Amino acid sequence: MAVTTYRQVLNETLAQEMTRDENVFLMGEEIGIFEGSYKVTAGLLDKFGPRRVRDTPIAEEGFVGAAIGAAMVGLRPVVEIMTINFIVVALDQILNHAAKIHYMFGGQTSVPMVIRTPGGGGQQLAATHSQNLEVWFAHIPGLKVVAPANPYDARGLLRTAIRDNDPVIFLEHLALYNSKGDVPDLEADDDYTIPIGVAEVKREGSDITIVSYSRMTSVALEVAEKLQGEGISCEVIDLRSLRPLDTTTIINSVKKTNRAVVLEEDWRSYGIGAEIAATLQEEAFDYLDAPVLRVASAEVPLPYSKPLEMAALAGGDQLEKAIRRSVNRRNQG
Amino acid sequence: MAVTTYRQVLNETLAQEMTRDENVFLMGEEIGIFEGSYKVTAGLLDKFGPRRVRDTPIAEEGFVGAAIGAAMVGLRPVVEIMTINFIVVALDQILNHAAKIHYMFGGQTSVPMVIRTPGGGGQQLAATHSQNLEVWFAHIPGLKVVAPANPYDARGLLRTAIRDNDPVIFLEHLALYNSKGDVPDLEADDDYTIPIGVAEVKREGSDITIVSYSRMTSVALEVAEKLQGEGISCEVIDLRSLRPLDTTTIINSVKKTNRAVVLEEDWRSYGIGAEIAATLQEEAFDYLDAPVLRVASAEVPLPYSKPLEMAALAGGDQLEKAIRRSVNRRNQG
Amino acid sequence: MSSGIGGKKSKVEHVNRGPLESRASREELLTYYREMLLIRRFEEKTAEMYKKAKIGGYCHLNLGEEATIVGAMATLEPRDYIFTNYREHGYVLARGSKPGNVMAELFGKQDGVSKGRGGSMHMFDVEKHFMGGYAIVGGQLPLATGVGLAISYRNEDAVVIAQMGDATTNIGAFHESLNLAKIWHLPVVFFVVNNHYGMGTTVEKASAQPELYRRAAAYDMYSERVDGNDVLAVRDAMRRAVRLAREDKEPSLIELVSNRLKGHSVVDPDKYRGADIKAQFAENDPILLLQNGLLAEGILSDAAIEEIELDVEREVDEAVDYADASPFPPVAELFDHIYATSVANGIPSAPVY
C-alpha cells in the first residue's frame, strides 16, 4: 500500500488503462500541453502523444458528442469536462444520445465512454462555478453515475468505468484532488476493480446510518469518529454509485440502526438525499424510529464572499446536529 | 363560466397580457406564421405583428439567452420552447444566467421572463421527444416552476408568471392542450391570478392523500372518483408549483389522512415524488400510517412502439394499486 | 494520394444540362431512378398508413428530396457511415435496409430496423452503417464528427456523411462540429438539404447568410452548392466531397438545394406556402426531371416506366404486409437494452404497482 492523492491515482489509472487498451483515449480542454486545469492529466501528453491525449476547443457539446460518436464505433473515449459547471452545454448530447442510443436503437450499438468531471463548492468560485448537479445525471435512465470518495475507490471505479460498455459519468470533486488515501503500489496492484451500482459500508455502527458520497463521505467519517467518543455509533455508507443506486445496502443498514441522515453537498430540494429518504421510508418504513433527515447546502446560487459561502455549504456541524436530533427522538417517540 | 380548452386559455391569456403590457412579447420557433407547433399562439402574429410575436431560428441557447438579456433591461419576454426536449440545449442559460443573475449581482437587476414549454409522453414521439425533466428545473434556486393541471389554473398561473419579476418555467403538457375546463368568460373575467408556490386541494378526502401535478392531476381525480364508490376517500392535491414547493399543504393533508401516494409521469428515481416523499416522512413522520408511495413511469428511454410506451407510462391503474396497497396496510400495522 | 481539390475554394455548382448518358451509365441511371421512385412511393404509403393510424408520433417525409438522397448515397462504400436527422426514411432505404424493416419500424414492430423502439425519427441499421436518425436538430453532427474522429484515430479508409436541414445551420452544434472536423482533419462530409424551410420559416428569415454553403468560410472549409433536384449533380458534388474526405482527410460542406413537396410532417397542412410555390415544386420534381430525361434520351420507354412503377408499388405493398405481419415487441422486453454491460441494481426494483 502507498499513500497517494486522489489526483495522482486518477492520473496513474488513466495511464494504465491507456496502456492496456489502445482504444482508450482522452479528450478535453487543456488536458495536454496545459496538463489539465487541475493537473489530473499531467504528463500524459508526453507519454501518449496528441493522438491519444486530445486537446479540444471550448466546444463541450461538440466534443462530448464526438466522443459519443467515436464510442458508437468502438473507441473508448475518456472525456474530461474541466468542471461540472461546463457540462450543461453538453447535456443534450448526454441525455438524448449517450444515455439513449443503446436502448432507442434496439441494442444495435453501445456507447462505451467515460465523462470525468469535478464538481463542488468551497473554493470561492461563486455561483456559476461551484455546482454539483449530480442529481440531474442520476435521474437519467441509461447512464451510470459514480462519485468515488477516496483514492482507492477512484482507482477501482475508474477502471470499471473505462472497461464498461455504457456511458459513465465519473464525478470527481475539486476538494478531493489533494486528499490522500491508501492504494496498492502500482507494482503490487492486482488490477482490482470496484463494481458500479454497489455502495460500501465505510464504517460500521449501530445507532444511526449516515448515507453520503464523494467528498461528504469523509466529512461523515470524521463526524462518526467524533461521535463515537460520545457513545453514538454511526454507520457510514458511501453510495459510490448514484445510478444505479444500491438501495439494498442502505435499506439493510437502516433495518439495523433504525435511523438515517443523508449528507450531501448539493442543494437540498430535489437532491440526492430526497431519493434516499424516499426509498428508505418506502422500503424500511417499519424499521424507522425517526424520520430520515437530510443535511444539504442552502438553496442559493453559491455566493463568492467567504463568510456567505461557508454559511451556505453543508458540513460536519450540521450533520452532527441532525444526528443528535435523530438520535434524541428516542426519548420522544 | 365557459368551457374552454387549455390551449385556448393559453392563447387568450397571452393576448390579454400583451394588450395589458407593451413590454410583454413572445419569442420562439414557429410561433408566428406557423402559429406554433401546437397552435398555442394561433392568430397572435396577425393581432400583434412580428415585433411582438417573434419567430426565431432553431437556436434555443441563443434566443433563450437573448430573452434573458432583454428581461434584464425591463422587457417581459414569454418564450415558447416547442417541447421541453429542446430546452436542454438552452439549459446553461437558464441555470447559470436566468436563475442566478438577480442573486449573483446582488439584486441589481432581475429577469422577468417566462419560458412556456410542453412536456410529456404518450404520443409515440419516442425517447428523445417524450420527456418530462421538470425535476431538473425544480432543483434550481432562483427559478420558479409551475405546472398547471387545468385551463383555470393555466390562466391564473400564466398571468402571475408574466407579471412576476423572476424567471418562471411554465410547464404545459402535450396531452392537456385539448383538455377542457371551466374558466370565466373573457368579458366576465375579474383578472384573477393564482399565486406561485401554493398548492391546491383539488378534492377533499380522508383516507389517503394523492399528490400530483400537471396532467397526472386529472388521472388522480379520476381514480379518486372511482375509489369513492368503493368507500376509499382520496384527497387530491395538485402541487401547481414545483418550485417553490408548498410543503405546508401536503403536510397538513397527510396529518389528516395519514397516508400518501405521489403520482407523476416522469421517471421515478430522483423525480418529483422523491422530494414529496422525503418531505412528508420528515415533517409528518408521526402521522404516517404507511410509507409514502410513488407511482411514476418506468425508467427507460420511452420506446416508440405503442404497447411498450403504454407499459412504461404511469397511469391510473398503477395509482389505484398503490392506493390499495397503502390503505390495506391498515390491517398489517 | 490527393484528390487535387484542395481545401479552400468555395464554388457554386451549376446544373449540367448535357445528356444524361454523358454523365452516368445506363445502369446507374436506372438504379437511381428506381431508388428515387421507391422512396417516393414508400413515403406516399407512409402518409397513407399514418392516416390509418398504423404509424404514430411525428413523421417527416422525404417527398421531393429523392434526388438529394439517392445522389448522396450513391457515393458511399459499405464501410462508410451515414448520419441523418429525423427525415431519414429515404436514406435508410437507399442504404439498402429492407423496406419491410423500415415500414415495420414505422409500425412499431419487433422487426423494425430499431426493433420498434425508435420509430420514424430514430432509425438505425448497424450492418449497413446507417448510424441513425436523430431528432434533436443538429444533434447528429457532433456524433458524425466523432465517427470521423474514430476513423482518423484508427487510420481507416472510411468516410462519414452527415445530413442536416437548412435550418440546422443556425444551431450551435453545427458550428462546433464543423470547426472540430476541420481542425482535426476528419473525413466527414457535412451536407445540407436546403429545402428552403425549417418547418414554416424560410432560410432567409433564419440564416443571416442564406447561401448556406458560404458558412464554410468560418472554418476555412471546402464547400459547394448544387441543384438538389438533379441527381447526377448531387452525386458528382458529393463524390468530390467524399474524395476530399477519403484521400485528403478533409471535411467539407455541401449544400443541396431541393424542395419539400408537402408539409413539414404528415400532420402539417402546409398553409404557409402558396399555390405559386407549390406549382414550382411540380415543375422541378426530381423524379419527373429524371424520367423526362430518360424518356427523351430513349433510355426508358413508357412501358418500362410502367413496369418499374408496378415493381416499386409491389415492393412497397410487400413492405406493408411484412410490417403488418411482424409482432409488436413483447412488453416483457421493456427493460431490455438499458445497459450494454449489466450492472448491480441496474433495473430499479421499484414495485410496478
Next chain:
Amino acid sequence: MSSGIGGKKSKVEHVNRGPLESRASREELLTYYREMLLIRRFEEKTAEMYKKAKIGGYCHLNLGEEATIVGAMATLEPRDYIFTNYREHGYVLARGSKPGNVMAELFGKQDGVSKGRGGSMHMFDVEKHFMGGYAIVGGQLPLATGVGLAISYRNEDAVVIAQMGDATTNIGAFHESLNLAKIWHLPVVFFVVNNHYGMGTTVEKASAQPELYRRAAAYDMYSERVDGNDVLAVRDAMRRAVRLAREDKEPSLIELVSNRLKGHSVVDPDKYRGADIKAQFAENDPILLLQNGLLAEGILSDAAIEEIELDVEREVDEAVDYADASPFPPVAELFDHIYATSVANGIPSAPVY
C-alpha cells in the same frame, strides 16, 4: 442617417503609425494613458492581494490588454451597455465604477460592485450599464444580443458591446448569437480580444479559421481586425462598429489582436509559453508603446509620467484600503435576492441543522 460603412465588407485594419496628435486630442491621449495605467496597476495589485489570500477563487487579469479595453470603452455613451466575460476588472474600471468597489468585490465585501456575491468573475454595475462579467465561456453573447433586442424593440438609440476571448469563437453560443443579431438587425458590437490563447491552447489549434474576424462571413456581417496594442486603432475600429450599430442598426465583429502578459489566471505558472514569446510581449506592451509615443511627441515629460504613476498608485492603494475597510456581507443576508418578487414558500423552510 447612415454610417456609410455598409454591412458586408470585411477588411484588415493596419496600424496607423502617424503622430498620436493627428489621431486624438491631447486630452484624450492623456485620459487613455491614465486609464490604461490604472488597469495595469490595479491588476498587479490584484495579483498581490490574491497571493495574500485576500482574494479567492479564479482570478483572470487584463495585464497586456489595456489598450483593447480603454480603446473599446472610449466609444461608449452612458446609455450604452457592455457585456464581458470573466476577465473583466479593467472594463469595470474603464466604465467608471470606483476602484474601491471593484477591489471590494474581489475581497468579497459588502461594498463590492456585486455586493461581494459575484467576485472576480461576476462583476456588475447597473448604474454604469456594466451588464456583467460572465464565467461560462460564450454565455454573455446571447445576453448581449438580448439587450440589443430590447433596444431595437423600444427603438432606442443605445448600443451594446459584447466582449469575448479568441477561444470563445469556437462555442455554439457565438454562432447562434451572431446569427440572431444579424437577422434581427440588432445594435450589437461583438468584439474579440484575441490574446492568442484560450488558457494554454493557441488560436491556430482551436479555430479552423484562425483569422477570427473572417468568421463574420457566416453571418454576412461587417468585421475588422485591428492591432489591439494600439489604443487609437482599437478606438477607431470600435467607433466605426458602434456607429454602424447606432445609425444603421447593424451588428459587427471586431477582432482586437492583443497579448496576455501573464498566465491565464493568477495561479497559472504559464509554463507553455517560452521566453521568446514573452520577450515579444514586452516589445508590444501597449502602455509602453503609448508612453513612448507621448514622450517622443512631447505630450508627456518624464516628470509628468512619474506624477501620473504616483497618482495611479495612490488610487489603487486607496482602493485596497477601501476594500479592507468594507465589511463582509452579513450571514443573515444569505437568502436575500433569491427572488425579485417574493413568493409563498420562497425560502425553503428546511431546518438548518
